[in-house]
Amino acid sequence: MSVAAEKKLTFTPSAPKARLSASLEDYLEAIYCLSRKHGVARASQIADRVKVG
Numbered sequence: 001m002s003v004a005a006e007k008k009l010t011f012t013p014s015a016p017k018a019r020l021s022a023s024l025e026d027y028l029e030a031i032y033c034l035s036r037k038h039g040v041a042r043a044s045q046i047a048d049r050v051k052v053g
Helices: 022-038 043-049
Strands: none
Touching: 022 043
């Protein structure tokens, strides 16, 4: 990737703040914790963490 193609991504909320459901919060927390611990968050690890099937 060229230097010109590398751009810093920023987030600008354009919609009113919405409340996250408890299950979505759990899912996002699992991804965060797994990626901090292992460097990645694999689907199977996320499913185990949030107790899916």
